[in-house]
Amino acid sequence: xxxxxxxxxxxxxxxxxxxxxxxxxxxxxxxxxxxxxxxxxxxxxxxxxxxxxxxxxxxxxxxxxxxxxxxxxxxxxxxxxxxxxxxxxxxxxxxxxxxxxxxxxxxxxxxxxxxxxxxxxxxxxxxxxxxxxxxxxxxxxxxxxx
Numbered sequence: 001x002x003x004x005x006x007x008x009x010x011x012x013x014x015x016x017x018x019x020x021x022x023x024x025x026x027x028x029x030x031x032x033x034x035x036x037x038x039x040x041x042x043x044x045x046x047x048x049x050x051x052x053x054x055x056x057x058x059x060x061x062x063x064x065x066x067x068x069x070x071x072x073x074x075x076x077x078x079x080x081x082x083x084x085x086x087x088x089x090x091x092x093x094x095x096x097x098x099x100x101x102x103x104x105x106x107x108x109x110x111x112x113x114x115x116x117x118x119x120x121x122x123x124x125x126x127x128x129x130x131x132x133x134x135x136x137x138x139x140x141x142x143x144x145x146x
Contacts, residue, residue: 008136019113019117020034022113022116022117023109023110023113030102030106031076032076032078035059035069036072036078038058039059039073039079040078040099040102040103041103042058043079043094044095048095048100049092049094049095050092051090051091051092052066052070052081052090052091055093070093076098077096077098077099078095078096078098078102079093079094079096079099080096081093081094082094
């Protein structure tokens with residue numbers, strides 16, 4: 001199998017694009033968009049409740065965009081919005097029971113996608129790949145430092 005690109009950057013970019021497409025196709029069967037999937041995962045990773053402003057920062061989108069996403073997610077019963085008792089301007093997003101169930105389905109999709117990515121790799125090769133990618137990530141994070 002030949003690649004039509006050269007170098008680590010294009011290879012990582014292409015692998016990322018293919019893994020995202022694979023994952024998006026798997027979760028689309030559950031009537032959620034990729035951004036809704038990220039919201040559910042973020043909520044699950046942060047105890048099931050986060051300030052809406054934090055969520056907008058995580059997704060790197062405008063507050064109005066987050067409002068639209070959350071409107072659709074509330075309609076589906078995946079999340080619930082509430083206001084802070086102390087500050088009515090501060091809103092919290094909470095994962096519902098249905099949202100938690102969806103998260104469990106997404107976890108399975110992630111595992112299936114990961115298995116597809118490393119099909120045919122030995123356990124040692126998997127560990128080596130993860131270690132090398134961790135080093136790439138760390139190097140790039142250090143590069144961002146002033």
